[in-house]
Amino acid sequence: MKHQSFSAQPVDGGVQVDMSKGLVWGWGRALRLLSSSYVRGNPFYALRDPRWVLTQPSLLRHLYPDVAESPRQSEEFRRRHRDALADRELVNRVRARWTGPRPIVLTHAEVDEWIAVLGQLRLFLELLAFGRKAIPWASAFQHLLVMAVAPDTFPDPRSQPASAEEATS
Amino acid sequence: MAVSHTLPVNPGERWQVVLHDDDHNLIPVVHYLLRKICDHNWETARDLTMAVHEKGGAVVGLHDRETAEAVTVELLRHGLSASFRRAG
Numbered sequence: 001m002k003h004q005s006f007s008a009q010p011v012d013g014g015v016q017v018d019m020s021k022g023l024v025w026g027w028g029r030a031l032r033l034l035s036s037s038y039v040r041g042n043p044f045y046a047l048r049d050p051r052w053v054l055t056q057p058s059l060l061r062h063l064y065p066d067v068a069e070s071p072r073q074s075e076e077f078r079r080r081h082r083d084a085l086a087d088r089e090l091v092n093r094v095r096a097r098w099t100g101p102r103p104i105v106l107t108h109a110e111v112d113e114w115i116a117v118l119g120q121l122r123l124f125l126e127l128l129a130f131g132r133k134a135i136p137w138a139s140a141f142q143h144l145l146v147m148a149v150a151p152d153t154f155p156d157p158r159s160q161p162a163s164a165e166e167a168t169s
Numbered sequence: 170m171a172v173s174h175t176l177p178v179n180p181g182e183r184w185q186v187v188l189h190d191d192d193h194n195l196i197p198v199v200h201y202l203l204r205k206i207c208d209h210n211w212e213t214a215r216d217l218t219m220a221v222h223e224k225g226g227a228v229v230g231l232h233d234r235e236t237a238e239a240v241t242v243e244l245l246r247h248g249l250s251a252s253f254r255r256a257g
Contacts, residue, residue, distance in 0.1 A: 064245055067252045081242045112205070115198070119248015122193055139193050142248075146201040154200040154215045 006141050008111075008148040015111050015148040017104040024099055030131070031095035031117070034124050038086040060085055063123045091117055111149050118142045183256040184237035186230035190221050191250045199249065203229060206243045231256055 006019045037059055060078045064085065068074045078085065094117040097104055106114065122138035125131030146153055188203070196218055203214040207229050220227035229251075230240050237253045244251035 067241060067245065069254050077238065077241075081238070084242050085246055087246070115202075116247045119194075120246060122248050126193075135193055138248075139195050139198070142198045143195045146198050150201050150204075152211070153197045154211070154218060156196040157219075 006137075006144060008141075008144040010148050010151075011105060014105050014107045015145065017106060017114075017145075027121075027134075028095060028099040030121060030125070030134070031091055031098060034117075034121050035088050035091040035095060037124065038088040038091065040082075062127050063120075091120070108149050111145050115142050115145050118145075179234070182234060183231055184234045184253050185228045185256045186232065186237050186240045186244070187226055187252050187254065188217070188221050188229045188244060189226045189250040189252065190224075194249055196222060202244065202247050202249060206247070207240060 006017070006023055008015050008017050010016075058078075060082060061075070064074070064078060066074055068077050090113060093110075094114055097106065097110065097114075118138045118141050122135050125134050125138065186207070188199075199221065200214050200218045203209050203217055204211065207214075209217065209229070217227050217229050229244075230237065232240065234253075241251050241253045
């Protein structure tokens with residue numbers, strides 16, 4: 001089995017991201033799929049049978065079902081903020097760097113974009129049966145990026161020893 | 170019935186932004202995003218992160234409607250589970 005690795009390290013000028021070729025290729029494809037799914041009215045999006053496109057819920061309704069006090073308000077919210085919630089240019093920017101020339105050195109602003117897109121990609125993968133195994137990876141990549149830009153971030157308390165004795169035992 | 174694209178505004182009305190627990194967002198990522206998006210200090214972000222984790226959700230902001238929606242959008246587009254509602 002190929003070893004797949006992803007690292008994010010602070011360097012002068014930003015954060016250097018390294019990843020295996022498998023991650024470049026596989027996740028690059030996933031990002032392309034996410035980008036294409038943000039095309040308004042894409043009738044061939046994987047969740048929608050083209051024969052029933054008028055009756056099936058939209059991608060954004062799948063991703064963000066209950067964001068307001070009622071289904072109607074949630075629908076209105078999704079429509080008002082569709083461009084921000086389904087920002088294809090953002091995904092394409094991240095994908096371009098993900099699959100582009102090496103080494104990758106991201107600015108902090110680009111790191112924030114990667115964190116956002118990985119979050120969106122994880123939501124998207126949850127909808128696809130074949131994508132669910134990759135969900136923890138997206139969370140892990142986000143974590144590595146966060147620790148590279150903000151090492152003082154509150155850690156998961158479950159990973160900390162409960163007491164000094166436990167730490168040294 | 171037509172779906173409204175415009176934001177109904179009721180001046181003076183306050184809206185809560187609620188962050189919900191989920192199975193996938195890691196605690197450090199939630200903490201970072203609460204500081205970045207909601208402008209909370211380190212300690213408040215920690216307390217809110219743990220409240221979300223331990224109780225299933227927490228109010229992470231109180232704003233006018235337009236701001237509450239904007240904050241909710243940012244949380245959602247980073248992969249967090251969020252919603253907004255009238256306060257009180």
